[in-house]
Amino acid sequence: MxxxxxxxxxxxxxxxxxxxxxxxxxxxxxxxxxxxxxxxxxxxxxxxxxxxxxxxxxxxxxxxxxxxxxxxxxxxxxxxxxxxxxxxxxxxxxxxxxxxxxxxxxxxxxxxxxxxxxxxxxxxxxxxxxVRIPGSEHPEQEVILGAHHDAWTSVVVDVSRDIEQAKAWQRAAEALQARADAALRKGDTAAFRRLNDKIMQTERDLLTGAGLPGRPWYRPQVYAPGIDTGYATQRLPALNDALFVDRNVRSAKAYEARLFGSLRAATRTLAPEE
CATH class of the missing domain: 3.50.30.30 (Glucose Oxidase; domain 1)
Structure with a gap:
């Protein structure tokens, strides 16, 4: 071929x-x-x-x-x-x-x-x-860019709470972005590093130790390569595979519970420190 x-x-x-x-x-x-x-x-x-x-x-x-x-x-x-x-x-x-x-x-x-x-x-x-490229205005600040970080039927699963939790996560992420922009304007590198730590922890929050159905080594819950899409991303891959590949409602409900827990944890991680 x-x-x-x-x-x-x-x-x-x-x-x-x-x-x-x-x-x-x-x-x-x-x-x-x-x-x-x-x-x-x-x-x-x-x-x-x-x-x-x-x-x-x-x-x-x-x-x-x-x-x-x-x-x-x-x-x-x-x-x-x-x-x-x-x-x-x-x-x-x-x-x-x-x-x-x-x-x-x-x-x-x-x-x-x-x-x-x-x-x-x-x-x-x-x-x-x-490669490290020092900034012309704030060389003491660091922005990390990467490529290929190696480190997506007729049944019903209620995901309404996941939608609401995802919206809460989005609001928390937007608020964190505003705080990060403010820290950069002030040149507050310590605050910016703390916010960066929150982002890294959020990435971990959105993983599942159970992995995807039939692919336990893939742990992202929000997006991953689809089982038949090659490079193309499949959103909510665990739910998609459980519902449309395995057609297993019980498995889908279990993955939905994990997704909800991860979204809630990620939202808490992004919240401002008291």
């Missing part, structure tokens, strides 16, 4: 491409498109645990992320263009038409590909890259 990112989703059809803009260039490949991150992200051999030196590792044959795989490789839309252009057959529905400048067709005929993949499973060291 060949997978590519179409320019209608990420490419020239959306705007200027790299290096002139943020969108994918014709030779850009999204390697993450072939990963089963809905089952497990990070090191496949240490599900739910940090991949550190000396960590207990499971064999690749037991890794959830590596099960049920088919030979797959990602390619760029530049490489996909001649393959798609050569296809014959009926034209695809309008909603399947991508951004390349020709009609997409189902096939068959016109295209032949020889795919030869050689995959190996090896443990190799990785490094986190940390």
């Amino acid at each position: 060949l997978i590519y990112s179409d320019p209608a989703d990420d490419g020239f059809a959306r705007g200027p491409v790299y290096p002139d803009g943020p969108w994918r260039a014709a030779d850009g490949i999204q390697r993450g498109s072939v990963a089963q991150i809905q089952l497990k992200a990070g090191d496949p051999q240490t599900p739910g645990r940090p991949s550190v030196k000396g960590a207990r590792r499971i064999p690749p044959s037991q890794a959830p992320m590596l099960k049920g795989l088919v030979p797959t490789t990602p390619i760029s839309y530049g490489a996909a263009e001649p393959l798609l252009r050569a296809l014959n057959g009926d034209q695809v529905p309008e909603e399947w038409q991508g951004g390349l400048p020709f009609a997409y067709r189902f096939g068959p005929g016109g295209t032949k590909v020889h795919l030869d993949l050689k995959n190996t499973f090896q443990v190799r060291p990785l490094w986190d890259v940390t």
Whole structure:
């Protein structure tokens, strides 16, 4: 199987491409498109645990992320263009038409590909890259930015209390943002650090030790990769999986109770100190 990112989703059809803009260039490949991150992200051999030196590792044959795989490789839309252009057959529905400048067709005929993949499973060291850029006005203040922090039927579950609690959480978050802005204007780094600690604790409040249904290593309750959405986020993933994947009302009610408790804890964490 060949997978590519179409320019209608990420490419020239959306705007200027790299290096002139943020969108994918014709030779850009999204390697993450072939990963089963809905089952497990990070090191496949240490599900739910940090991949550190000396960590207990499971064999690749037991890794959830590596099960049920088919030979797959990602390619760029530049490489996909001649393959798609050569296809014959009926034209695809309008909603399947991508951004390349020709009609997409189902096939068959016109295209032949020889795919030869050689995959190996090896443990190799990785490094986190940390860069510090001192501010021109307040170099003593720190703002941390990160990418890929590794660290989404016919039954009824009442989530009305969760909605109200989420609104309370939102109000508390907006109030904390106002306090943080005031601290920055005053140059009160101590107050800003205390508020930052509250934000970090809130992230922990919104985790569940039980994990998601069938994926205990995924602990976020507000958003996570959907079981069949790849990179796309599934809101309230535990409730979604319990209701629409497992169709288990009892499980959904249990996860709803955990969600409510987490939202309440996060709201209390964001509250001003007395």
